[in-house]
Amino acid sequence: MExxxxxxxxxxxxxxxxxxxxxxxAHRTNFCTMGAVSDIVNMxxxxxxxxxxxxxxxxxxxxxxxxxxxxxxxSKTLYTGSRLTWLGHLLGGACFGIxxxxxxxxxxxxxxxxxxxxxxxxxxxVFLAIGAYMTIRGLFGVWRxxxxxxxxxxxxxxxxxxxxxxxxxLEPATALLLATAVxxxxxxxxxxxxxxxxxxxxxLGGIVVGAxxxxxxxxxxHIGYVVEHPETLEEAxxxxxxxxxxxxxxxxxxxxxLELLLLWSDKSRIVxxxxxxxxxxxxxxxxxxxxxxxxxxxxxxxxxxxxRHMLGGLLMGFGGVTALGCTxxxxxxxxxxLAVGSILTTAAIIAGSAITMKIQYWLLMREA
Numbered sequence: 508m509e510x511x512x513x514x515x516x517x518x519x520x521x522x523x524x525x526x527x528x529x530x531x532x533a534h535r536t537n538f539c540t541m542g543a544v545s546d547i548v549n550m551x552x553x554x555x556x557x558x559x560x561x562x563x564x565x566x567x568x569x570x571x572x573x574x575x576x577x578x579x580x581x582s583k584t585l586y587t588g589s590r591l592t593w594l595g596h597l598l599g600g601a602c603f604g605i606x607x608x609x610x611x612x613x614x615x616x617x618x619x620x621x622x623x624x625x626x627x628x629x630x631x632x633v634f635l636a637i638g639a640y641m642t643i644r645g646l647f648g649v650w651r652x653x654x655x656x657x658x659x660x661x662x663x664x665x666x667x668x669x670x671x672x673x674x675x676x677l678e679p680a681t682a683l684l685l686a687t688a689v690x691x692x693x694x695x696x697x698x699x700x701x702x703x704x705x706x707x708x709x710x711l712g713g714i715v716v717g718a719x720x721x722x723x724x725x726x727x728x729h730i731g732y733v734v735e736h737p738e739t740l741e742e743a744x745x746x747x748x749x750x751x752x753x754x755x756x757x758x759x760x761x762x763x764x765l766e767l768l769l770l771w772s773d774k775s776r777i778v779x780x781x782x783x784x785x786x787x788x789x790x791x792x793x794x795x796x797x798x799x800x801x802x803x804x805x806x807x808x809x810x811x812x813x814x815r816h817m818l819g820g821l822l823m824g825f826g827g828v829t830a831l832g833c834t835x836x837x838x839x840x841x842x843x844x845l846a847v848g849s850i851l852t853t854a855a856i857i858a859g860s861a862i863t864m865k866i867q868y869w870l871l872m873r874e875a
Contacts, residue, residue: 518731518746522780526787529719534792536712540834541607544860557704558713564694565717566843571687579728586846587667594658596851599830602822604859610819613834614757622792624802631820638824639762668845723754756836758827760785
């Protein structure tokens, strides 16, 4: 048992370090998925979208390399199961996209802004956590299980693209190599095709964010993997809430962070990979904000601003759990496994956010 406790501590501190790096670099480069969508919708600027695409490419290539070397197994994650809950991915993704637009940023951006002194993001954090926890175990969870999850497709194999290729007749190793090279390599080429993409911020943000996702898989899926747990005599992934390999995602971990704070005296509640990485993002962003003298206390403009951020947090909590991830959890981490569900969720998030932005602009022009 002592060895397990030491391993848990190691996993948690490594997760915290990964979160610190993510938060520091994301604050430094203004990495933001909602910002990327907004830049395209409102200004036709694709630079931050290329940064996001570069992060996805690095994550796909790095994750594929880990699997090729036998250091990680994507089939042991939440993303690649044979049950494709297509309605949950589409509806949850759309709700998350709407919510992040109302709340001025996704889950990761909320943590980054807390580190930068934004008081509005603390409110978003709390309501995101409440919405997520209600969707995991509360009222929203009953609705999710009763009305959303039944709309799914049970596949004869995993829902990741390499599994589809293997089912078509390719050797699993060849299928993995082909899918990783084509999709990851294609995204890499597209993200770097523009001369404007060869800027320090775009390259730094894309490469480091993608690399932190790969590092997360290595820590939880390799270092934290136990073939036979001394208590259960079954395989286990130490210090993960899901009991599977995890990497960066910022919806359920925010809910578990609030749960830990509320139930601190319950010794069964422990700091996990997700909680530690989320807290690390706040610390990393705060370090950069202080070093760059960018730490600013910011509050709400009016009551309407407060209500929008509260509603946005709830929608992100519900949508993120229903879709099994957020712009990072599905839009980078999930996509690194080449899961079809992650593709559906990411497309729905972008669509929900873009449509909400268009509506907001129309309302603004109407008032003007």
